[in-house]
Amino acid sequence: MTVIQKKAVNPIAHLSAEDIEILGKELDAIRDRVLAERGESDATYIRKVIRTQRTLEISSRAVLLFSLFPPAWVVGTAGLAAAKILENMEIGHNILHGQYDFMRDPKIHSTTWEWDHVSPAEQWKHSHNQLHHTYTNVLGKDNDLGYGIMRVDEDQKWHPMHLGQPLWNFINACFFEYGIAAYDLELGRNLQKGRHKSPEFRARARAVGRKIRRQFLKDYLVHPLLSGPSFLSTLAATFTANLIRNLWSHSVIMCGHFPNGVETFSRTSIEGETRGEWYLRQMLGSANISGSRLMHIMTGNLSFQIEHHLFPDLPSKRYQEIAPQVRALFDRYGLKYTTGPLPKQVASAWWKVIRLSLPNRDAARREPVTPALASGAA
Numbered sequence: 001m002t003v004i005q006k007k008a009v010n011p012i013a014h015l016s017a018e019d020i021e022i023l024g025k026e027l028d029a030i031r032d033r034v035l036a037e038r039g040e041s042d043a044t045y046i047r048k049v050i051r052t053q054r055t056l057e058i059s060s061r062a063v064l065l066f067s068l069f070p071p072a073w074v075v076g077t078a079g080l081a082a083a084k085i086l087e088n089m090e091i092g093h094n095i096l097h098g099q100y101d102f103m104r105d106p107k108i109h110s111t112t113w114e115w116d117h118v119s120p121a122e123q124w125k126h127s128h129n130q131l132h133h134t135y136t137n138v139l140g141k142d143n144d145l146g147y148g149i150m151r152v153d154e155d156q157k158w159h160p161m162h163l164g165q166p167l168w169n170f171i172n173a174c175f176f177e178y179g180i181a182a183y184d185l186e187l188g189r190n191l192q193k194g195r196h197k198s199p200e201f202r203a204r205a206r207a208v209g210r211k212i213r214r215q216f217l218k219d220y221l222v223h224p225l226l227s228g229p230s231f232l233s234t235l236a237a238t239f240t241a242n243l244i245r246n247l248w249s250h251s252v253i254m255c256g257h258f259p260n261g262v263e264t265f266s267r268t269s270i271e272g273e274t275r276g277e278w279y280l281r282q283m284l285g286s287a288n289i290s291g292s293r294l295m296h297i298m299t300g301n302l303s304f305q306i307e308h309h310l311f312p313d314l315p316s317k318r319y320q321e322i323a324p325q326v327r328a329l330f331d332r333y334g335l336k337y338t339t340g341p342l343p344k345q346v347a348s349a350w351w352k353v354i355r356l357s358l359p360n361r362d363a364a365r366r367e368p369v370t371p372a373l374a375s376g377a378a
Helices: 017-037 040-064 070-096 121-132 160-174 176-184 187-192 199-226 228-257 275-284 293-298 302-310 316-332 342-355
Strands: none
Touching: 017 275, 017 316, 040 070, 040 228, 040 316, 070 121, 070 228, 070 293, 121 176, 121 199, 160 176, 160 228, 160 342, 176 199, 176 228, 199 228, 228 302, 228 342, 275 302, 293 302, 293 316, 302 316
């Protein structure tokens, strides 16, 4: 496994191939134990969260019918923003991961759920579940690393256009759901390579267009019209709620993938990758956010990004339960468990965006660290 290093010390040089495979088996044991235990309590939890979210959204939209009055605008906007965050993070993201498919409930299943987002569920599942979670933090393979618009590692060649990446990142944060839709379409790559005329791409683009129209009509036409004289204030409230949701989800995802302490990997590092090495890559390529139970729920439990990357198909509420066991493995194998409060992690991620928008201080190109692991590992 080739780790693209930011420090002189190789974080896994002390581990042998045997150590890594034993680590993998210990993580498999944690996963198997949770799979054996999951059941009614998990089903009850997600149904309760869905009921809570829908009640919050309906009541907030009802309050916004009177958004012409400032107190109603503030209360309705805050409630709608919270409802949208809850739907995207703890409900949509986790159901689409298949975390609740074991319930065999056709209404709460990864194959039938459609979320409050402009990216169609099927396209998101392909780019996120299949590509991102397979190639976590592998440069050139994991498009979540910078979303194709940012330089995310010192070993990537610097170009003057990277000077603008703090601005691109801010714009992406404000309109994050649209950025994700473009990312799921691989819009830039398909346009660059002339694939935008292919029937497959056109079909996917039409699906995104239909979803955008549906979301737009719901948020910016139907509901404001129902508000009558409060049309414009309800329109502004809905836009603000979507903006808050986008900024929140962007921040949470940045904190899980981009703060100091998170490693990136070369494309050759996954050639012949074993189960244990895949686990190790998730451990080194993720970071957590410390905080309250409410914050964990509002992040979709992606505040436990390390545990989520290790076990993306386990019910999200289980991550807090197994986090101490996972952290104990980090300690036992001499690995750094990267975590911190939200403000610290957000600041760290943004500082990296700004730092990498500039040329490397050391003009000499660094060599990737290649620990001696299993035969065939790059």
